[in-house]
Amino acid sequence: MRYAYNIPPMGIFKKAFISGTFLFISGIVIARPISWSGGSTFMYKSNFMYTSYYYHFSPTYKYSVGFEIIDDKHFKDEYINLRSTILLDRKNTKESQRNLYLTGAISTKTEDNFQYGIHGDWETRRIFTSFAYINKHTDTKDFTENEFQLGFAPYVGEYNDLHTWMMFKTKRDTINNDWQTYPFIKFFKGDFLIELGTKDSHWDIHYMIRF
Amino acid sequence: MYKNIFLFMTVQLSLLSHVQANDMQDHNSHNHSIGHVHMDVDGSKSKIDPDKYKNFIKGLSAGQVAIIDVKGMVCDFCARGIEKTFYDDKEVKKVSVDLGIGKVLVAYSKLKKIDVDEIKNIFLINGQTATKVIINQL
Incomplete structure (x- = not known):
């Protein structure tokens, strides 16, 4: 016996409440900054500017909150950020998913340390693109980070396979004021993801586990 | 501060x-x-690979299988939460995700009264969209 249930498209996410009022409190840029409802994520990220350890919890798939321990190599500083990310918009199709996030953080260091920005991505099983625009404010300097990523999967893996992505990242911050472009490779399998890239002898490492 | x-x-x-x-x-x-609710007698719309389906139901002597069409399930990470959430239900015996055709198969015990709203909500809370559910009785 077989039954079929047609489900109408989901309602449009009412995002009017995410206004400029909240702009200043939301987080930073990392792929998949929100997990499934009730899911947790731990991330480790290290590059020539900083090393960070970030844990976040997603009460819903539209929102995550967490904290990040930062070892700031540029400013020779250590501090903790309280971070939040909001899913502003998501479009699901059979072949793709598109996301737009509002992200931000405040530092436990001083009132003058905070950051905010937007982050978006579009992904199919073959192609991944993303952008980010983050404003960072510190007690000594304010600056902006821009980042774009483009990647493709050399093969399309099935569920539970090892997935591999060949990626290019280009990024700029207004401190160094030059664009840096470099390739990196992304692997993920199950709940684990790792990204590795290098530019001018600096390693860019990103590790993530979801649970 | x-x-x-x-x-x-x-x-x-x-x-x-x-x-x-x-x-x-x-x-x-x-x-x-x-x-x-309407009947989908031959299941032609589901386009499940017959071999995959046979393999999935192998060893399941009785019960029900939900075949769910999903939008937005484009990567392994996207589907992790779906699988975990279904397995929280003790009446769920098996879950299979097919990223290629955007479908999820869920095998329930025969005791389970399948609620399409519940299935839809599992996808909703994981950020995907369930567009169609077909239920096969084994």
Whole structure:
């Protein structure tokens, strides 16, 4: 016996409440900054500017909150950020998913340390693109980070396979004021993801586990 | 610093309550339209690979299989939460995700009274969209 249930498209996410009022409190840029409802994520990220350890919890798939321990190599500083990310918009199709996030953080260091920005991505099983625009404010300097990523999967893996992505990242911050472009490779399998890239002898490492 | 933390916590709580209210609204707004049921006798719309399906039901002597069409399930990470959430239900015996055709197979025990709203909500809370559910009795 077989039954079929047609489900109408989901309602449009009412995002009017995410206004400029909240702009200043939301987080930073990392792929998949929100997990499934009730899911947790731990991330480790290290590059020539900083090393960070970030844990976040997603009460819903539209929102995550967490904290990040930062070892700031540029400013020779250590501090903790309280971070939040909001899913502003998501479009699901059979072949793709598109996301737009509002992200931000405040530092436990001083009132003058905070950051905010937007982050978006579009992904199919073959192609991944993303952008980010983050404003960072510190007690000594304010600056902006821009980042774009483009990647493709050399093969399309099935569920539970090892997935591999060949990626290019280009990024700029207004401190160094030059664009840096470099390739990196992304692997993920199950709940684990790792990204590795290098530019001018600096390693860019990103590790993530979801649970 | 404490002022910042207090402000952060206040805004987080406000956001959480607002987002949850929004989720409830999304969910409730479709309740009346989902009750529409029709037969899909030959299952041709499901386009499940027959061998994969046979392999999936192998060893399942009795029960029910839900074949769910999903939008937005484009990567392994996207589907992790779906699998975990289904396995929280003790009546779920097996889950199979097919990223290639955007379908999820869920095998339930024969005791389970399958609720399409419940299935839809599992995808909703994981950020994907379930567009169709076909239920096969084994």
